[in-house]
Amino acid sequence: MSSSQKQPASLKSVAKMAGVSIATVSRVLNGDPVVKPETKLAVEKAIKTAGYHPNRVAQRLRSSYKSGRLIGLVIPDIRNPYYIDVIRGIEESAYTNGSAVLIGNFSQDPDKEKMYINILKSESVDGFIIAPHHGHDKYVEDLIEQHHAVVCIDRGLANCSTDIVKSDNERGAFNAVEHLIKLGHKRIAHISGNLSIPTTHERIAGYVAALRKYNLPVDDTLIRGRASDFQSGIDLTAELLDLPEPPEAIFTANNLLTLGSLEKIHERGVKIPDEIAIVGFDDMYWAASLNPALTAVRQHGFEIGKRAIELLYQRIEDPARPAANVIINTELMVRRSCGFKPGTL
Amino acid sequence: MSSSQKQPASLKSVAKMAGVSIATVSRVLNGDPVVKPETKLAVEKAIKTAGYHPNRVAQRLRSSYKSGRLIGLVIPDIRNPYYIDVIRGIEESAYTNGSAVLIGNFSQDPDKEKMYINILKSESVDGFIIAPHHGHDKYVEDLIEQHHAVVCIDRGLANCSTDIVKSDNERGAFNAVEHLIKLGHKRIAHISGNLSIPTTHERIAGYVAALRKYNLPVDDTLIRGRASDFQSGIDLTAELLDLPEPPEAIFTANNLLTLGSLEKIHERGVKIPDEIAIVGFDDMYWAASLNPALTAVRQHGFEIGKRAIELLYQRIEDPARPAANVIINTELMVRRSCGFKPGTL
DNA sequence: TAGGGTCCTGAAAACGTTTACACTAAAAAC
DNA sequence: GTTTTTAGTGTAAACGTTTTCAGGACCCTA
Numbered sequence: 001m002s003s004s005q006k007q008p009a010s011l012k013s014v015a016k017m018a019g020v021s022i023a024t025v026s027r028v029l030n031g032d033p034v035v036k037p038e039t040k041l042a043v044e045k046a047i048k049t050a051g052y053h054p055n056r057v058a059q060r061l062r063s064s065y066k067s068g069r070l071i072g073l074v075i076p077d078i079r080n081p082y083y084i085d086v087i088r089g090i091e092e093s094a095y096t097n098g099s100a101v102l103i104g105n106f107s108q109d110p111d112k113e114k115m116y117i118n119i120l121k122s123e124s125v126d127g128f129i130i131a132p133h134h135g136h137d138k139y140v141e142d143l144i145e146q147h148h149a150v151v152c153i154d155r156g157l158a159n160c161s162t163d164i165v166k167s168d169n170e171r172g173a174f175n176a177v178e179h180l181i182k183l184g185h186k187r188i189a190h191i192s193g194n195l196s197i198p199t200t201h202e203r204i205a206g207y208v209a210a211l212r213k214y215n216l217p218v219d220d221t222l223i224r225g226r227a228s229d230f231q232s233g234i235d236l237t238a239e240l241l242d243l244p245e246p247p248e249a250i251f252t253a254n255n256l257l258t259l260g261s262l263e264k265i266h267e268r269g270v271k272i273p274d275e276i277a278i279v280g281f282d283d284m285y286w287a288a289s290l291n292p293a294l295t296a297v298r299q300h301g302f303e304i305g306k307r308a309i310e311l312l313y314q315r316i317e318d319p320a321r322p323a324a325n326v327i328i329n330t331e332l333m334v335r336r337s338c339g340f341k342p343g344t345l
Numbered sequence: 346m347s348s349s350q351k352q353p354a355s356l357k358s359v360a361k362m363a364g365v366s367i368a369t370v371s372r373v374l375n376g377d378p379v380v381k382p383e384t385k386l387a388v389e390k391a392i393k394t395a396g397y398h399p400n401r402v403a404q405r406l407r408s409s410y411k412s413g414r415l416i417g418l419v420i421p422d423i424r425n426p427y428y429i430d431v432i433r434g435i436e437e438s439a440y441t442n443g444s445a446v447l448i449g450n451f452s453q454d455p456d457k458e459k460m461y462i463n464i465l466k467s468e469s470v471d472g473f474i475i476a477p478h479h480g481h482d483k484y485v486e487d488l489i490e491q492h493h494a495v496v497c498i499d500r501g502l503a504n505c506s507t508d509i510v511k512s513d514n515e516r517g518a519f520n521a522v523e524h525l526i527k528l529g530h531k532r533i534a535h536i537s538g539n540l541s542i543p544t545t546h547e548r549i550a551g552y553v554a555a556l557r558k559y560n561l562p563v564d565d566t567l568i569r570g571r572a573s574d575f576q577s578g579i580d581l582t583a584e585l586l587d588l589p590e591p592p593e594a595i596f597t598a599n600n601l602l603t604l605g606s607l608e609k610i611h612e613r614g615v616k617i618p619d620e621i622a623i624v625g626f627d628d629m630y631w632a633a634s635l636n637p638a639l640t641a642v643r644q645h646g647f648e649i650g651k652r653a654i655e656l657l658y659q660r661i662e663d664p665a666r667p668a669a670n671v672i673i674n675t676e677l678m679v680r681r682s683c684g685f686k687p688g689t690l
Numbered sequence: 691t692a693g694g695g696t697c698c699t700g701a702a703a704a705c706g707t708t709t710a711c712a713c714t715a716a717a718a719a720c
Numbered sequence: 721g722t723t724t725t726t727a728g729t730g731t732a733a734a735c736g737t738t739t740t741c742a743g744g745a746c747c748c749t750a
Contacts, residue, residue, distance in 0.1 A: 008466075008491075010735090011737065021700045022700090023699070023700060023701080023702095023739080024698090026739085027699090027738095030738085034699090035698075035699085036698060036699090039698085053463060053466065054736085055406075055469065055735090055736050055737070056464070057402055057467075057469045057737090058406055058738090059736080059737055059738080060402050061400075061402045061403055061406050061705050061737075062737045062738050063705075063738065078432060078433065079429060079630070084423060084424060084429070087423060088450070091423075095457060100447055100461075100464045100465070102446070102447050103447075103448045104445070105433070105436055112440060115443075116445075118398060119401070119413070120445070121353075121398065122398050122399060122400055122402075123401050124400065124401075124402045259631055259634050263634060266634075284631075285424070286604055286631065288608070289604050289607050289611075289635060290635060291611065292636075356706060356707065357706080365729075366730045366731075367706090367707085367708095367730090368708085368729075368732095371708060371709085372708095372709095372729090379728065379729090380728075380729085381728060381729090384728080399706085400707070401707095402705090402706080403705070403706035403707040404707055404708080405707090405735095406736065407706080407708050407709090407734075407735050408708065408709090408734095
């Protein structure tokens with residue numbers, strides 16, 4: 001019926017239509033109880049017939065605003081399905097709050113990270129959710145120093161106290177390796193990730209702890225780490241398979257490494273799980289479709305995203321609140337890629 | 346050294362520091378050649394020492410601005426890896442242009458789609474990239490009628506002429522089915538998607554065209570479509586396998602259907618490709634890691650995203666430009682899931 | 691009738707930009 | 721030596737909000 005106005009309605013046009021001042025319209029919009037019921041009705045009618053929607057840009061310029069916030073999200077790799085879950089968790093909550101999410105994917109590139117942080121700052125986002133590049137991420141530290149609301153995911157910052165939401169990496173790794181051990185594997189390798197991020201070390205620690213607990217030797221030649229990408233998975237798996245005494249099982253530190261490792265294992269025609277077992281950190285929704293279905297450590301990305309944005313809202317409300325550190329448990333998704341030991345399952 | 350200013354620098358503070366008016370500072374920032382070289386230098390120095398970054402909110406309020414745009418992206422399902430590629434294509438170009446991307450994932454929910462479109466409108470985005478919910482998407486049509494810059498991906502709108510960037514669905518489907526036929530398969534089923542979107546029909550058309558070309562019968566009991574989700578893939582595959590005369594090959598219409606289909610095929614213990622061949626629309630970066638590696642129709646999502654944002658920039662520059670319709674070819678990624686015919690490959 | 695509430699509303703400043711316009715001083719033209 | 725041009729700069733309005741402040745109308749009390 002309506003829907004063909006040239007200019008979008010503004011406070012001014014609504015005010016004129018209702019025969020009141022813009023202040024009154026604003027008050028109605030914000031539910032100020034002071035306005036007289038009659039005028040309120042008149043204004044509401046004008047708002048409806050004008051098809052008015054507040055201009056969030058003007059609102060944000062005037063003052064960072066209560067409802068309908070703008071959230072900045074900065075992540076290192078949108079191709080990682082884990083981060084997709086995180087995004088969905090954030091988005092679900094953002095949706096119910098009428099918030100919008102500005103997304104920056106920096107692809108492990110610090111310059112890109114810096115630029116996105118600057119853009120988001122200059123867009124006056126109400127708060128940031130960031131997976132810092134590493135533990136000494138200067139850009140994120142600056143952000144916090146400048147009193148922006150920031151929640152970190154995956155890892156914290158060495159020099160700052162911030163809200164953090166992350167998985168229990170050590171325990172997750174421990175569970176995975178313990179699972180292998182309980183199935184009878186003894187010679188277990190670990191393909192590790194980028195050594196500059198704390199996550200990597202936590203996962204190594206879990207691996208080592210499991211071996212220790214069961215009195216298995218920790219063999220340095222079986223721990224190999226380079227980068228966290230597909231190619232490293234391929235190369236490091238080749239190295240392991242070429243060992244005079246190759247491992248019986250591999251624990252990979254993230255999904256891309258897992259994929260690379262599988263690629264090489266298939267290429268060599270090595271049978272999973274009969275000739276080699278594999279368990280990966282990071283579950284993917286299609287992990288069950290791999291053949292054999294992949295046993296994996298599931299990070300609850302959706303949950304992590306959800307908690308992160310909750311914390312962020314609280315941080316925006318109360319900047320002085322002490323920092324919270326939320327650790328989300330992982331879950332071992334047992335499938336077929338590690339084999340069976342008689343008596344288990 | 347610097348980095349501890351309470352308030353971010355504004356035109357005003359820079360102007361005061363440089364001893365000029367804010368207009369002059371603005372002119373320097375926008376490269377107006379009218380300013381005297383000396384003052385220009387002084388202002389630039391002040392800008393640097395103040396660590397000034399323009400406030401994009403104020404810029405956008407004042408007038409939609411030339412560099413550093415804000416792009417609204419509305420997609421139906423962020424879990425679909427195809428859209429991740431699209432996002433990356435958009436993002437790459439946005440990054441080099443200093444643009445930011447506001448993302449709305451509506452999860453096939455029209456209400457959510459509507460809300461995100463409203464939010465983006467009210468954030469005064471410079472333009473929209475949208476995968477419409479279906480061919481008669483009223484919200485998107487309204488947007489275009491209101492003279493917003495809009496580029497559609499995946500499908501157009503029946504009642505509007507817009508810029509569209511999409512894959513050649515019919516040809517992609519044709520190639521996939523032709524591949525099966527050339528490998529000697531005759532009884533080929535098609536698991537189709539949501540029948541309310543044009544894409545689905547284009548893919549069916551390609552399937553039918555291939556059968557026709559090779560004088561194979563088109564058997565309605567072998568074409569089954571319900572929704573475009575995982576569960577449909579499972580259920581429809583079960584139906585097909587339960588047929589008195591089950592198909593020798595299946596062509597699935599998207600990645601979720603493929604995954605569901607694989608799930609059921611594995612569950613039944615049917616061997617791929619010996620007992621059944623499968624080719625899917627939508628390639629995924631991990632499709633080669635499936636066992637056997639999946640033969641799939643690859644949509645160039647990255648390319649689609651890139652072309653979409655290019656068109657969008659051009660549309661913003663010139664709202665009157667006639668609408669363009671860009672069709673991107675697909676690519677058949679031949680792997681192992683369709684088997685080999687003696688003499689091929 | 692004067693004084694003081696209470697109730698409701700409007701005027702105006704502010705947020706940080708861009709930009710049309712006005713203005714000054716010096717240079718050029720006559 | 722006056723007038724006109726030109727170069728360079730500043731003033732102020734505008735974008736659409738929120739919010740403080742002031743003030744008008746009304747009612748109550750003395």
